[in-house]
Amino acid sequence: MLEETERAVVTARMDRAPLIIRRVDAIPVALPLKSPMKMAGITITKAENLLVRVEATGGQVGWGEAPSAPTMTGDTQGGLVASMRDHLAPLLVGKNAWPDNDHRPMLCRALVGNTGAHSAVEMALLDLAGRASGTRLVDVMTARPARRTVAPMWLLGNATPDEDIAEARAKQAEGYHFFKLKIGVKPLADDIATTFAVRVALSRTPLCADANCGLTLDAARRYLAETSDAKLLFVEQPLGAGDLAGLKMLARGTKTPIGMDESIHSLADIDAVKRAGAKGVSLKLIKLGGFREAFAAGRLCEKLGLKINVAAKIAETSIGSAAAVHLACAAPNVDWGVSLTHFYLAEDVVKRPLELCDGAVMLPQGPGLGVEVDEAAVAKFTVR
C-alpha cells in the first residue's frame, strides 16, 4: 500500500519519461574495521559486503548495499554476488525504475530468500529514482517523517570492563549517549560483572545488552535476574532465533524488556515474538528484504505497541548507514535507538561519510539516499 506522498510522487512521475535501467553491477567489497568486533558466534575483522550499482539509460546512477551476514540472514558475500549477478540483475535490465513499478514480486518469484540481495537492489533502485526526481528517499516512503535526526548508540565488546568503560568514556566525549553491551561471549559471571561496572560508570546513560542468540535459557534467566538493578533499557536476543518457547518462559519471569533481532525475518515473525512476550524488535533492512517491507514492519510494530531499534549490520558503509537513517526517520516509535555501523570502519566509500554532530546524525538532505559514492574508493576495496 502506497502512502499519500508516495502516491503523489508516483502520480507526478506518470507523465515523465520512463527511467530505464541500462546496467546493474554486483560489486563485492572488503573494508577493514577500526578494530575487531567480537560477538556471540562470530568475530568480525573486516566488512565483506555487496554494493549494487544501477545505471539508467540517461546516465543516472543509484547505489545499494548489503553486508554478508552468515549468522543472521545466511547471506555470504559469494552468495550475495551470485544472487545479484545471476538471478536479479538480468531481470531488471530494460525495466522502468520509477517506484510505481514495484519489481519485488517478480524478483521474489525468481529468487526466494536472499533478503540481503533483495534489500540491496531495492535500495539502489530507490536511490536511483530519488536522484532522478530530486526526491529524498524518506519522502518516497512517507508523507510525515517521524524525525529529522537520529542518535546512534555505540557497541561495547571488549575483553574487560575497564576497557569497555574507557571506550565508553571516549565515545561519550564524541557525543554518544546510548550504549549497547555485547554479551554471550564471556563466562556469564563476567557478563554480569561487566554490566554492573559499565552501569555504574555511565550512571544516567541509556544502556542495553545484546546476546546475539548466545545464552542458554538458564543463563538468560540468571543474567536477567542478576542484572535487574542495572536498569537495562532492554536485553536483545538472549536465546536462539527459533526459540519462541524459551522466549515465552523468559519474558514471563522478568521485568527487563526483551527485544528480538535474529528472530525477525518477516512481519509474521514480529507477530509471533509479540505473542511470546517480546517488548520490541530490531529492524534491519537485510532481514526484511528492503525498505518497503521494513517500513511496513515499523507500522506493524506501532500497531502492536512494540518498541523499535533500527540497525545496520556490523559493518556497513555510509550507503547502508544512510539507508538506516532514512528508515529510522520514516518509521514510528524508534524508542530503542539506532545503530549506524560505518563508524566502525577504518575507511568508507562515500565522499562525505555521515557525521555525528552533537550526538546526532542528520537525515541526509540530498536526493535518494543523500550520499555521494566515491567510485575510486569502491575500486580500491573491490574484491577481485
Ligand SMILES: [Mg+2]
Ligand atoms: Mg542484535
